[in-house]
Amino acid sequence: MRADLDIIKDWIPAGSRVLDLGCGNGELLAYLQANKQVTGYGLEINDENIKQCIRRGVNVLEQDLDKGLGNFASNSFDIVVMSQALQAVHYPDRILEEMLRVGRECIITFPNFGHWRCRWYLARNGRMPVSEFLPYTWYNTPNIHFCTFEDFECLCRELKVKVLDRLAVDRQHRHGIGSRLWPNLLGEIGIYRVTGPSL
Numbered sequence: 001m002r003a004d005l006d007i008i009k010d011w012i013p014a015g016s017r018v019l020d021l022g023c024g025n026g027e028l029l030a031y032l033q034a035n036k037q038v039t040g041y042g043l044e045i046n047d048e049n050i051k052q053c054i055r056r057g058v059n060v061l062e063q064d065l066d067k068g069l070g071n072f073a074s075n076s077f078d079i080v081v082m083s084q085a086l087q088a089v090h091y092p093d094r095i096l097e098e099m100l101r102v103g104r105e106c107i108i109t110f111p112n113f114g115h116w117r118c119r120w121y122l123a124r125n126g127r128m129p130v131s132e133f134l135p136y137t138w139y140n141t142p143n144i145h146f147c148t149f150e151d152f153e154c155l156c157r158e159l160k161v162k163v164l165d166r167l168a169v170d171r172q173h174r175h176g177i178g179s180r181l182w183p184n185l186l187g188e189i190g191i192y193r194v195t196g197p198s199l
Contacts, residue, residue, distance in 0.1 A: 004084070007167065012038065013078070017038070020042040023043060029053075045062060079103055080102060106194050109192070
């Protein structure tokens with residue numbers, strides 16, 4: 001299992017109703033169904049990923065996240081997950097509000113563009129960072145909204161979203177003392193668990 005998903009799975013209680021946005025090949029939901037008796041759906045837009053979800057026995061719907069979650073009733077799920085996709089949607093603020101409308105809690109992961117390697121690459125080269133973790137150039141990247149942990153937490157404050165848990169991890173998804181003390185500088189990936197203002 002992908003390393004960030006390996007962390008996320010421990011944050012999801014057994015028997016939960018889960019909606020996984022941009023679920024990829026369905027590996028998280030397949031694991032949760034088999035090991036935690038979770039029920040739910042994955043939303044995905046990539047045809048090959050949808051086929052892999054079906055092969056794994058994951059309930060998957062083809063859906064463009066930029067069109068919202070209007071096909072789901074409020075409070076339909078216990079947990080809504082969005083892993084490594086927040087930076088690729090057109091309106092991250094709207095999708096966060098929609099996630100909190102349909103789910104009691106949300107788990108979100110995204111790359112931190114305030115990490116020291118990104119800052120150093122930009123300062124040294126004068127160009128948008130390209131790395132093994134972020135292999136795209138500025139003109140072909142699916143990441144259209146670059147943000148830092150500070151940006152995301154500012155958005156949470158604006159929307160009155162409560163941060164329940166936060167991990168700042170490196171590319172191997174380790175969270176050491178450095179990323180705990182200076183998350184916006186030393187954390188490469190953010191893993192957040194949040195809930196809406198009414199809870």
